[in-house]
Amino acid sequence: MDAQSHNAALAELRAVRDEIKRTRAALAKLEADRDQRIVHLAAYGKAKAERIAPAAGLSVADIVTLAPTLAPESLTAPAPAPASETTPPLPESDALQSGPRPADAAAAGPAPQAATAAPPTPGNQMPDAELPAAEGIPGEPVPDRPAALDDPRELPSIPEGTAGDGWFSHTPKLLSQHPNFTQQARSxxxxxxxxxxxxxxxxxxxxxxxxxxxxxxxxxxxxxxxxxxxxxxxxxxxxxxxxxxxxxxxxxxxxxxxxxxxxxxxxxxxxxxxxxxxxxxxxxxxxxxxxxxxxxxxxxxxxxxxxxxxxxxxxxxxxxxxxxxxxxxxxxxxxxxxxxxxxxxxxxxxTRTIPQRGQHADGFPVLSEELRGLLHATAGQGRNELLLPPRVPDQLPQLLEYDRTFAYAKHTWKSPVGTPRRITAQTFAAWSEKEQTRALYGCGHWQIRVTVPDTWNHVGILPAPASGDRAWHYPAAPGTTFTTWAGGPEVHTALTNPLAPWKIEILDGILWDDGKPLDxxxxxxxxxxxxxxxxxxxxxxxxxxxxxxxxxxxxxxxxxxxxxxxxxxxxxxxxxxxxxxxxxxxxxxxxxxxxxxxxxxxxxxxFSRDPNAHPEWAASIWSGARAALLTQRHRDDNTYAGALHTAPGTVVAFRTDALYLTAPQHWPHHNQPGDYLLKGHLAGPVTAPTTEEELLALRDAGRTALTQNGGQA
Structure with missing residues (x-):
């Protein structure tokens, strides 16, 4: 390219720039006109956001933002007054207590009912059910529409009395059974x-x-x-x-x-x-x-x-x-x-491992829709948490990634089976210490009030609801109190961890028999x-x-x-x-x-009538995996591994089944499911990541560096 053609190309580039400016201005004008028309339409007494949305090419939420008067009544009705607490506190040990259900949780009522599918519409429909929810897919974050930032979520509770007791059943005529057909391969x-x-x-x-x-x-x-x-x-x-x-x-x-x-x-x-x-x-x-x-x-x-x-x-x-x-x-x-x-x-x-004779030959019944909804709302999956300065140094001495090998396979040996039982605060309090311990070791899902010890100086143990749908965080500040749901492995870890027992009040619970449906x-x-x-x-x-x-x-x-x-x-x-x-x-x-x-x-x-819907199994495995990120015993080596066995301030992040630390660990690895494997090591000083994107960039750099060093930290 000579000087003349270079100057000509610059002139063409300026023309494109000017055209972009004009197009953007025209677009802004059109959008402003559209918004004015939406506001004008909203003045009609029978206007509905769901009718205006497709005409405008916007979501219902966008329409309501522009015209708040079109908000559905269910979103604008005043919240019900808090129910009064009628159950007196029950004395327990300092660490483990059973107490009244929180009034605000009781007022929240049952988990949302499944929506009924609308009549068929022109076009095509497909249930997006083949992949797990985004939270359940390991790997890179998927950039998509930004999540709304709401106040911290209020988790649902089981209704009091017979209304809640009715949840503890199975869906009629819906069972997981051994298939009676041969699956066909596809070219x-x-x-x-x-x-x-x-x-x-x-x-x-x-x-x-x-x-x-x-x-x-x-x-x-x-x-x-x-x-x-x-x-x-x-x-x-x-x-x-x-x-x-x-x-x-x-x-x-x-x-x-x-x-x-x-x-x-x-x-x-x-x-x-x-x-x-x-x-x-x-x-x-x-x-x-x-x-x-x-x-x-x-x-x-x-x-x-x-x-x-x-x-x-x-x-x-x-x-x-x-x-x-x-x-x-x-x-x-x-x-x-x-x-x-x-x-x-x-x-x-x-399904091809379901017994055809003996116990469970009739299949595994599916929980009631209410309990499935409750588990969906209260049982998260992997722990994904990035600790920011000042909880970690601004400059990390180094960054090491320890990943649990084939982690979930470690936690499939025991799973809930049978008809679930409701364990109220009063029932739990009436049990002996041995019965309480057995219940927490068993397959259960518990509504609890948690208090972090005043002397605590390490990472959080139990998940608490945060802002955004299905978002969780892990409070660790001394003296913090919150109400949440958690599986037995995590509750047991909070009570028996190697640093200091947390105070746990049992408010309500779901308890199953122990079984091996996935083993x-x-x-x-x-x-x-x-x-x-x-x-x-x-x-x-x-x-x-x-x-x-x-x-x-x-x-x-x-x-x-x-x-x-x-x-x-x-x-x-x-x-x-x-x-x-x-x-x-x-x-x-x-x-x-x-x-x-x-x-x-x-x-x-x-929810669909899926005969293989067993959220209780997934919740149990996920709870066990989150607990193992904090502490797990290696019996053959007579040692422990996990975040709580590191020095305070050395944990940088949790990511599903991986830990990011600033100090090397000598945890045993025998290439067995659940073992911690060193997958990345980045020599310091390293600027502490403040976003997930920065963490992933450091992760990739650490893996590359470890490979180049022959796998030696």
Whole structure:
């Protein structure tokens, strides 16, 4: 480029700049005009936010913000007066007490009932139930719409008297039972949309994908494989992010990619036993389902990132990983089939371990909807906490990452079974100390009032509700008192930790019998994981070693996401409606995107009649895993590990099953589930992270540094 062409390019750039300014000004003017029109419409006596929202292309919450008079009555009605406390305090030991339920909690009433699904609307719907909730997905944070900052949540309570006692039952005619059918495998291919490499069985093809749109992918794949396939795994390229810079949020870009025109194809409406239909709009790992026009031919496009981090592996290696995974599972299940997601696969394999004779041969009944709702609202998953200065130094001497190997597999040996019992404060107080201890060691979920010891100088132990939906924090300031729900492992840790016992008042509780519904399933998965990990270590062929490592990570995902699937969170349905039928958008839906043809929306639909919904199992495992982050015993080594066995001020962060510390630890690691493995070490001084993004950047740098140093801290 010479000086003349350089100056010409600068002039063109200035023209683009000016056009951007004009466009932004025009957009601001249009938005102001839209807001004025909304306010004007709100003056109509019968105006409703849910009618105005689709016309404006905004959510109901946005409309209410502009026109507060349109807020639903349930959001503007005054809160009920606090109920009076009628139960007298019961004397107990200094640490463990049973006391009256907090009046504010009692007034909160029962957990919200599941919403009833709206009548079918034009377009397509798909329950986003294949992946665990975002909180349950380990890995990178998913940038999406910012969460609202509310006052700290008030957790629900069990109603007093017979109303609450009625919750302690099972849903009629809903049981987890051994399947009476053979799961069918689906023809699968693996595609890298960056390179165009497609692997089908032992064959490799090179495709011209042009813009990597859905239409381009389907046309190219079915051109080289005219007999068709049923599942396309994307191993690289993330084509759903190609136009991400055109949208404010990744979900919008993904929705646009999934719903783009696909001549000759339409959105799948479901078939077979799984009946999964429509698209799953997820910022990182979406699922697109399509059906050929006028033909019974179905195909889904999925991200292999649901299973493991590919980290640059080519499609052939990824395919080999799935072959090794299938072979490892077949050693334990002669009818094992790899389904679309690890969550689906995990639940299917578990059902095939349900006894067909003897105890539980009739199946495992599903809890009442009320108790499932209570567990959903009060039982969080992984602990994710970043400690900020002055709780840690501004300059860290070093940063070490200790990750619990295959952590959740450590906590599946015991789970709740049978009909749950309600343990009121009075009942608990009437028990002997031995009975109380046995109950807290058992499978229970407890409503408690907690007081942090006056001498406490370490990290928090028990979760407390914070602002934002399903958000938790861990109070640690001496003398702090709060009311929360927690599982038995965490309550027991608070009472018996190695530093100082916390004061716990039992307000209410749910107690089950101890059982082993997951033990056989988890043991088989642990054996498969051990065998694949050994193959990855001893395999001489680098590609096969890599494939075995990926397969071992897939087994981990099957167990991890299978447990998340048991939680059965209330479903969120994503759907589309033609612009010409705006009135048919469900009134409680949130508009998440629109174009000239379609409106894309999502709405909650409550709990489904899922026979494999067992949130009590997931809650028990998650509670045990959070407790083990604080303290766990290694019997063979006669030692303890965890955050409470470090010096005060050395814990920087918790992240699901990992600890970030400023001092090295000599905890035993025998490559067994639950063992702490040193995964990263960054020499200091290191500026203390103040955001999750900064922590993740330091984590990646620490892992790289440890690898370069040969794995030595």
């Amino acid at each position: 699968t291919v693996f595609l890298d949309t960056d390179t165009g490499v497609l692997v089908h069985r032992q064959q490799t093809h090179h495709l011209d994908l042009s813009d990597a749109s859905v239409a381009a992918i389907l046309n190219a794949v079915f051109h080289v494989l005219p007999e068709g396939v049923e599942r396309i795994y994307i191993t690289g390229g993330d084509p759903w992010h190609r136009d991400a810079d055109r949208y404010p949020y990744l979900r919008d870009a993904v929705a646009a990619w999934l719903n783009a025109p696909t001549p000759g194809w339409r959105t799948d409406t479901g078939r077979g036993r799984d009946r999964m239909a429509g698209h799953f709009v997820h910022a990182r790992n979406p699922v697109g389902r399509y059906q050929r026009d006028n033909a019974d031919q179905h195909v889904e496009i999925r991200s292999v990132g649901e299973w493991f981090d590919v980290a640059g592996a080519d499609p052939a290696t990824v395919r080999d990983a799935f072959v090794l995974l299938w072979q490892a599972l077949r050693r334990h299940w002669d009818d094992a089939v790899i389904m679309g997601s690890p969550s689906q696969t995990g639940r299917d394999l578990w 056989d399933w988890a043991k088989k998965l642990k054996e498969a994981w051990t065998n694949l990990s050994a193959q990855a270590h001893f395999q001489g062929d680098p590609q096969q070693a890599r494939a075995a490592h990926l397969a071992s990570r897939a087994v981990r995902s099957i167990l991890l996401y299978g447990i998340g699937g048991f939680a059965q969170r209330p479903r969120m349905v994503t759907g589309t409606t033609p612009r010409t039928a705006e009135r048919d958008v469900p009134p409680d839906a949130e508009i998440i995107g629109f174009d000239d043809e379609l409106i894309t929306w999502q709405k909650p639909t409550g």
